[in-house]
Amino acid sequence: MVKENDSQPSLLFICGLTRVPLCTKAVYKRYGLHSFRFLKYSRRCLVNCSLTHRQLFSVAPMMDVTDKHFRNLARMISKHAVLYTEMIVDNVIIHSDGEKRRRILDFDSAQRPLCLQIGGSDPSKVSKAVHIAHKYFRYDDYNLNCGCPSDKVSSQGCFGAILMKQPEKVARITSRVAETVGKPMTVKCRIGVDHHDSYEFLSNFIHVVSTSGHVNHFIIHARSAWLSGLSPKENRSKPPIKYEYVYRLTKDFPHLKFTLNGQVSTLSDVVMHLSKGVEGVMLGRAVMERPWNSLRLVDCIIYNDFSTLIRRKYVVQKYLEHIAQYEGHASRYLLVKPVLQLFAGEMNCRIFRARCGECLQQGHSASDSIRYALNILPQSVLEQESWNSEELLAFKDIQERVTVAN
Secondary structure (H helix, E strand, O other): OOOOOOOOOOEEEEEOOEEEEOOOHHHHHHHOOOOEEEOOOOHHHOOOOOOOOOOOEEEOOOOOOOOHHHHHHHHHHOOOOEEEOOOEEHHHHHOOOHHHHHHHHOOOHHHOOEEEEEEOOOHHHHHHHHHHHHHHOOOOEEEEEEOOOOHHHHHHHOOOHHHHHOHHHHHHHHHHHHHHHOOOOEEEEEEEEOOEOOHHHHHHHHHHHHHHHOOOEEEEEEEEEOOOOOOOOHHHOOOOOOHHHHHHHHHHOOOOEEEEEOOOOOHHHHHHHHOOOOOEEEEOHHHHHOHHHHHOOHHHHHOOOOOOOOEHHHHHHHHHHHHHOOOOOOOHHHHHHHHOOOOOOOOOHHHHHHHHHHHHHOOOOHHHHHHHHHOOOOHHHHOOEOOOHHHHHHHHHHHHHHHHHO
16 A cells, blocks of 8 residues: 555556556645545556557447547547547548548547558558558558458458458458558457357467567457358347457467457446456447547546546537538538437437437538537536546546456
């Protein structure tokens, strides 16, 4: 335990073996914090809280969700969560130019750290697509999709989860990309595909791709992909979850990084998985359905940065400033869509969504539709702050229980 300093109370988050004082006097005075400490994680879970590009917490690539507008909203809530684009097929990038290419790939610098996910199975095409993206837009990371369970993608494009059956091909793709852009690609995959669902199958995939493909970071959805008989939606819930496969990989391949994905819905879940030794945790549907609740505590709980203290109305105001530049050039619905779930679970949230839709149908701009709909929400909802001392103390208890359990 840390010895109490009566003259200078300190807010400490003990990460790995490091204790870092974080709280300013202003925050102490406002929240009445005197001595708040998180327990340190085990050595296997060294959560380095330097504000560098570490994927402790990331938002999954989701089709029709993680477009540039949703990513901007997410970044307004958390400045450290790693963001991913929607999957973009290699041919789409290769055969686009000028304004179309900019529309597909361009992003605000505020979205960094940002990873571009590519779909494809031809080493030359994937490397060409990544080369274009890197030359003109300089994403922070490039990720190969080896986890999409769509039978259409698997049969027509021969990419996605079906690539797990061909680890040598995946290695050729990632190796070619590494040579092209001078940095290793990451791979997002499942723990298996169809009847290939043993740990040995997964372990062999990791071994081949990491040794021959120069990949050192895998994002693993801890379910198998069933390409026959299940829809992509069913593949997100019906195959059994096997977190133990990912935990075992961290021990069998200690030189590699593993991010765990699948059925993670709360920051309590994130803390628990990090304590098992994974490099990071990725959330998808939870962030889509409740972006405010999923992201507002990420910076202070996961990244140990208490400088981000915002109100929900500030997020809306900043988002309105963002979409103003796209009015008249983008679908009004796509501009409004990211904020529809911002108030999920709050009083009048359904009425807010309905009001947005009504305003759009009446021909109002995206900005005006949001402004009109905001009037239906209680002021207390808009004024809610991203974190408070009671919530942080609750996480102290969670970490104590996790530490005891491990």
